[in-house]
Amino acid sequence: MKLGLIQHACPTTASYDQTLKVATDLIREAAGRGATLIATQELFVGPYFCQTEDERKFDLAEPVPDGPTTRHLQQLADELNVAITGSLFEKRAPGVYHNTSVMIDKSGAVVDRYRKMHIPDDPRFYEKYYFTPGDLGFRAQEVDGTKTGMLVCWDQWYPEAARLTALRGAQVLFYPTAIGWYHGETSEDKAQQKAAWQTIQKSHAVANGVYVAAINRVGTEDDLAFWGSSFVCDPGGSVIAEASPTEPEALVVEIDPGKIESWRRGWPFLRDRRIDAYDSITKRLID
Numbered sequence: 510m511k512l513g514l515i516q517h518a519c520p521t522t523a524s525y526d527q528t529l530k531v532a533t534d535l536i537r538e539a540a541g542r543g544a545t546l547i548a549t550q551e552l553f554v555g556p557y558f559c560q561t562e563d564e565r566k567f568d569l570a571e572p573v574p575d576g577p578t579t580r581h582l583q584q585l586a587d588e589l590n591v592a593i594t595g596s597l598f599e600k601r602a603p604g605v606y607h608n609t610s611v612m613i614d615k616s617g618a619v620v621d622r623y624r625k626m627h628i629p630d631d632p633r634f635y636e637k638y639y640f641t642p643g644d645l646g647f648r649a650q651e652v653d654g655t656k657t658g659m660l661v662c663w664d665q666w667y668p669e670a671a672r673l674t675a676l677r678g679a680q681v682l683f684y685p686t687a688i689g690w691y692h693g694e695t696s697e698d699k700a701q702q703k704a705a706w707q708t709i710q711k712s713h714a715v716a717n718g719v720y721v722a723a724i725n726r727v728g729t730e731d732d733l734a735f736w737g738s739s740f741v742c743d744p745g746g747s748v749i750a751e752a753s754p755t756e757p758e759a760l761v762v763e764i765d766p767g768k769i770e771s772w773r774r775g776w777p778f779l780r781d782r783r784i785d786a787y788d789s790i791t792k793r794l795i796d
Contacts, residue, residue: 510545510546510653510655510681510763510764510765510766511542511543511544511545511546511761511762511763511764512544512545512546512547512548512681512722512741512761512762512763512764513536513539513540513542513544513546513547513548513591513759513760513761514539514547514548514722514724514739514740514741514752514758514759514760514761514762515532515535515536515539515547515548515549515550515553515724515759515760516550516724516725516726516727516737516739516752516753516757516758516760517531517532517535517550517553517726517727517728517757517758518531518726518727518728518735518757519553519554519555519556519557519726519728519730520556520728520730521556521730521731523555525554525555528553528554528555529554529578529581531757532549532553532554533581533585535757535758535759536549536585536589536591536593536759537585537589538759539591539759539760539761540589540590540591542759542761543761544591544759544761545591545592545615545653546591546592546593546594546652546653546655546657546681547591547592547593547594548593548594548595548683548685548722548724549593549594549595549596549685549724550596550685550686550687550724550725550726550739551596551608551661551662551685551686551687551724551725551726552596552597552598552608552685552687553595553596553685553726554578554597555569556730556731557687557726557730557733557735558639559633559634559635559636559638559639560633560634560635560730560731560732560733561635561731562635562638566639567600567606567639569598570598570599570600570606571597571598571599571600572599572600573597573599573600573601573607573609573611573622574611574619574622576597576599576600578595578597579595579597579611579613579619582595582611582613583613583617583618583619584617586613586614586615586616586617587615587616587617590615591615592612592613592614592615592652592653593612593613594610594611594612594613594657594659594683594685595610595611595613596608596609596610596661596685597609597610597611598639599624601641605641606639606640606641607624607625607640607641607643608624608625608628608636608639608640608643608661608662609622609623609624609625609643610622610623610625610659610660610661610683610685612650612652612657612659614652614653615653620650620651620652621648621650621659622645622659623643623645623647623648623659623660623661624641624642624643624644624645625640625642625643625660625661625662625663625664626642626643626646626647626660626664626670627642627663627664627666627667627670628640628642628663629663632691633691633731633732633733636663646673647660647670647673647674647677648674648677649674649677649678649679655680655681655766656677656678656679656680656681656766657679657680657681657682657683658674658675658677658679658681658682658683658719659683660674660682660683660684661684661685661686662684662685662686662687662688664684665684665686665706665709665710665713665723666709668712668713668716669790671713671716671717671719672716672717675717675718675719675779676779679719680719680720680766680769681719681720681721681722681764681766682713682714682717682719682720682721682722683722683724684710684721684722684723684724685724686723686724686725686726687725687726687735688706688725688735688736689726689730689733689734689735689736690702690733690734690736691732691733692732692733692734699736703736703738706723707723707738707740707748710723710742711742711746711748712746714742714743714744714745714746715744715745715746715776716778717744717778717779718744718769718772718773718776718778718779719744719769720741720742720743720744720764720766720769721741721742722739722740722741723739723740723741724739725737725738725739727753727754727755727756727757736754737752737753737754737755737756737758738751738752738753738754739751739752739758739760740752740760741760741762741764743764743768743772744768744769744772744773745772749762749764750762
């Protein structure tokens with residue numbers, strides 16, 4: 510299987526149609542280079558609007574799967590004979606919105622969706638204002654003979670999310686992302702944050718014996734400079750492909766899910782789990 514990771518800028522001055530065309534051109538490029546499963550960055554059709562709380566931004570949301578972006582991705586998947594996972598701002602009902610990923614197969618059919626479970630609320634990441642926490646649980650879906658799992662950005666910091674998705678059979682975890690630096694941070698802070706971002710996702714790959722694909726945007730939007738560097742790591746935690754930190758790119762990388770068996774034989778973490786001793790994991794804290 511060849512993965513295609515699509516990273517690009519989303520200028521605040523660009524229209525929906527302009528940004529969608531940029532993403533579409535990169536998807537076409539990835540497909541032309543042999544990618545069979547292509548992933549977008551988080552909320553890929555526009556700027557990362559969660560830097561402020563603005564009621565007008567709810568107008569950006571659309572139905573899933575019956576909205577224009579999902580339909581466009583379906584048509585593209587069918588035309589190019591590729592699977593696509595896209596990250597969208599879902600309007601579920603008046604006043605109920607989600608940060609949602611869809612998985613579309615080569616025929617253009619939506620085979621599954623995932624609603625972001627962990628919702629941050631930090632300066633310039635005011636997502637709790639916009640997104641209702643996901644209620645579909647952690648999921649895995651079969652795409653072209655491989656089991657995949659869709660998670661989203663803040664989910665990437667939680668080992669529970671990766672583990673539960675892997676336990677459902679996922680061999681590849683996707684993390685569409687919008688993560689960047691605030692302009693006032695030091696160079697030391699920036700280096701530490703980016704290293705931590707990559708380390709935690711590499712650890713999910715090792716602990717679960719899976720491939721991990723993280724897709725981040727590039728460019729500056731208001732107070733945030735996004736650091737790109739989309740990457741894929743193997744079940745041993747080695748980064749096997751990494752994109753530019755600053756430039757739009759269609760990163761195409763071949764993976765072999767068949768090797769997961771040998772990784773898990775050598776590191777049988779799932780075998781040695783003490784499932785009889787984990788009841789307290791569902792508590793906020795243990796007194």
